[in-house]
Amino acid sequence: MPRKNRRAPDEPLGPVRRPQSEAEMWALVPGFDVRRVASEKPYRCPGCDHMIQPGVWHLVVIPQDDPDERRHWHTECWRRELHRTRGKPRPHD
Amino acid sequence: MTTPEVRAELDLPAGTVSTAWLAPPDPFATLVLGHGAGAGMDHPFMAGFSRGISLDGVATLRFNFPYIERGRRSPDPERVLREAWLGAFDAGVARSDGKAVLAGGKSLGGRIASMCVADGLPAAGLVFLGYPLHPPGKPERIRDEHLYRIEVPMLFLHGTGDPFATPELLSTVIAKLGARAEDVPVQGGDHSFNVRGRKRDAREVGAELATVVAPFVRRVVDGIR
Numbered sequence: 001m002p003r004k005n006r007r008a009p010d011e012p013l014g015p016v017r018r019p020q021s022e023a024e025m026w027a028l029v030p031g032f033d034v035r036r037v038a039s040e041k042p043y044r045c046p047g048c049d050h051m052i053q054p055g056v057w058h059l060v061v062i063p064q065d066d067p068d069e070r071r072h073w074h075t076e077c078w079r080r081e082l083h084r085t086r087g088k089p090r091p092h093d
Numbered sequence: 094m095t096t097p098e099v100r101a102e103l104d105l106p107a108g109t110v111s112t113a114w115l116a117p118p119d120p121f122a123t124l125v126l127g128h129g130a131g132a133g134m135d136h137p138f139m140a141g142f143s144r145g146i147s148l149d150g151v152a153t154l155r156f157n158f159p160y161i162e163r164g165r166r167s168p169d170p171e172r173v174l175r176e177a178w179l180g181a182f183d184a185g186v187a188r189s190d191g192k193a194v195l196a197g198g199k200s201l202g203g204r205i206a207s208m209c210v211a212d213g214l215p216a217a218g219l220v221f222l223g224y225p226l227h228p229p230g231k232p233e234r235i236r237d238e239h240l241y242r243i244e245v246p247m248l249f250l251h252g253t254g255d256p257f258a259t260p261e262l263l264s265t266v267i268a269k270l271g272a273r274a275e276d277v278p279v280q281g282g283d284h285s286f287n288v289r290g291r292k293r294d295a296r297e298v299g300a301e302l303a304t305v306v307a308p309f310v311r312r313v314v315d316g317i318r
Contacts, residue, residue: 022291024301024304024305025279025280025282025286025288025291025298025301025302026250026277026278026279026301026302026304026305028279028280029280030280075304076308079305079308082277083275083276083277086276087276087278
């Protein structure tokens with residue numbers, strides 16, 4: 001008694017892709033543009049105060065009402081910031 | 094290059110169901126995953142989630158509830174769903190090599206997991222990929238009472254446009270749960286985490302959510318609240 005839902009899915013389970021410049025969807029919050037970047041320059045992450053090394057994929061967060069206040073965050077530090085501020089991050093000094 | 098899934102059958106009181114085990118070379122934890130009401134363990138969302146989190150070192154065991162295995166549309170009685178969860182969790186523990194075992198799932202699968210954990214299933218943590226807090230449009234039928242009996246860390250991923258969990262109501266529940274609960278809203282996401290204007294197939298959506306679940310699993314394993 002073959003059951004059609006018993007078979008493994010035909011699609012290959014290879015690596016998944018998303019546009020490299022798109023941040024993870026959980027990283028997006030109202031009022032901010034969040035993009036995924038890797039750059040040739042090091043940046044200091046406002047979350048942990050450590051450097052983001054050149055070439056490391058991370059997030060650049062831009063307040064929509066104050067684009068000059070853009071900051072580069074480690075992805076995990078941004079996640080913590082969202083958790084800490086209950087999804088309403090404030091621009092850092 | 095990619096690790097193949099190990100497919101196995103699991104005998105339950107209600108019949109035999111399928112399972113899929115997907116593990117990276119040296120997993121630091123196992124997550125047993127129940128599917129949502131409308132589709133089984135091989136739905137691309139579930140498969141993509143397993144694939145994604147395996148790249149971050151977490152093994153998953155997915156399983157079908159008996160009604161899906163038999164090709165039915167409407168879910169089994171709660172007792173049968175719970176029995177399936179207990180059996181699948183044991184299968185996950187058997188494969189876990191002594192590492193921590195968490196429970197979770199999409200919608201119905203996560204809800205039944207939470208009921209089992211509230212009644213003593215020894216999961217180290219719970220992961221909800223869209224918790225069905227109430228039927229759409231019926232916030233008065235809130236399904237939260239058993240959550241307060243759970244003492245392990247819980248991660249609530251949810252779309253802010255999910256009709257099964259209005260953000261206000263879910264915030265209230267998460268606030269009552271206090272330090273046990275973590276909230277990860279997906280802006281504009283529906284019950285399947287689709288966001289308008291952000292085209293993804295379900296497999297990619299699942300894999301993307303895994304990037305925030307893996308660090309949670311790590312915190313549970315390390316005992317960090």
